[in-house]
Amino acid sequence: MPYWLILNLYMSNILITSKINPDLDGFACVYAYSRLLAKQGQNVTGSIFGIPHVEAQYIIDRFHIDNINYSPHGFFESFILVDTSDISGMPNIVRTKDVIEVIDHRKVHITDELFPNAKIQIEKVGASATQIIERYQKANIQIDEKSAILLYSAIYSNTLNLKATISTQRDRKAIDWLQKQALIPNDLIHDMFIAKTEATKEHLEKVLHSDYKEFLFNSRRIGIVQLEVIQLNTLVQNYLDQILAVLNDLKEKHSLEFIFLTAIDLEQNFNLFITDDSDSQLLLSKIFKIKFKKNIGKKEGMLLRKQVIPLLLSHLK
Ligand SMILES: [Mn+2]
The missing domain is CATH 3.90.1640.10 (inorganic pyrophosphatase (n-terminal core))
Known part of the structure; x- marks a missing residue:
């Protein structure tokens, strides 16, 4: 040996x-x-x-x-x-x-x-x-x-x-x-x-699906997708239709009462909430005191999804 x-x-x-x-x-x-x-x-x-x-x-x-x-x-x-x-x-x-x-x-x-x-x-x-x-x-x-x-x-x-x-x-x-x-x-x-942002654009549907999470509050089903990129405004402007299509797909597929995307800009201090579902827009407007323009709501200050969830929960109680 x-x-x-x-x-x-x-x-x-x-x-x-x-x-x-x-x-x-x-x-x-x-x-x-x-x-x-x-x-x-x-x-x-x-x-x-x-x-x-x-x-x-x-x-x-x-x-x-x-x-x-x-x-x-x-x-x-x-x-x-x-x-x-x-x-x-x-x-x-x-x-x-x-x-x-x-x-x-x-x-x-x-x-x-x-x-x-x-x-x-x-x-x-x-x-x-x-x-x-x-x-x-x-x-x-x-x-x-x-x-x-x-x-x-x-x-x-x-x-x-x-x-x-x-x-x-x-x-x-x-x-x-x-x-x-x-x-x-x-x-x-x-x-x-x-590099992450470019890959996100290239595989947008896949990324949105893979960062989808579902929550149940008092038997109300909420779907939330999260996105983390830089130059967020540009991405959202260029891919809004595609994002909304994915959100509507998810809403139907999972029988959701609410669906939205929460997106953060890794280098800026704001969130964008995106959805064309009117109930979801209303809910988010109330919680964050924001207005939706062309299905986009902007909130100053950065919130991660895990910080958004308890706010939703206390509002839906
Ligand atoms: Mn780790």
Whole structure:
């Protein structure tokens, strides 16, 4: 038996992964954390399953991030999950009882039961990227340029340009630290949001359908679609008919009482609500004290869908 094979048998072989089709946060964490553990002498493989989200793909292409594993075969003794702690979307290869570590920033109640042998770190921060950056700081290990760029853009992506309510001081500190570790291009985040906006235009129907959510309030069914882009006004002007057609499709298909799109501009501080359904317009006008012009209602100040929902709920009570 060759020596390296013997060595391999004795060294625990760990797979680090995130959910299937990871967003930029998941991708960045797999990449950067596997490099940190490798520098600490662990036998780790960082792997991605499925297709990374558009923002991740943008960073991968721009910075030629090619030394990452996709869907590896073979046997892994144990597993580490980053930016996920849930059974849904988990790659088949992962055996939950052999998960030894979970790093995530979403509260899923059954995590302890699901991964009985794991060291679990779940905290309310804007991105798991922040948690990985703190691991580098704690270990006092030099971060490589590609990991730094990935983690940096992951925080901006995950926190919607630090506007989302999930963003914390820890995320901002992590960003400050990264700026001292690597040369990060000035317009990186703007460029990434442009890429996201262009992809949204190109696949508008698909994007609208994939960010559709349904809510039931006192047996009243509400459908809400969310869009996050830059240059929102232009997009809405150019694609209004298409957006309204998708909304009306959804209304019919899901027998909804209300349907609307809430769109945020990632670089400006306003929301647009879009619907040609008169009941929905009336409801939104009352709640946000806005007027609809040509099926568009503008509200100053940025609100995410998860902030819109409780306002709807209290109004419909
Ligand atoms: Mn995340």
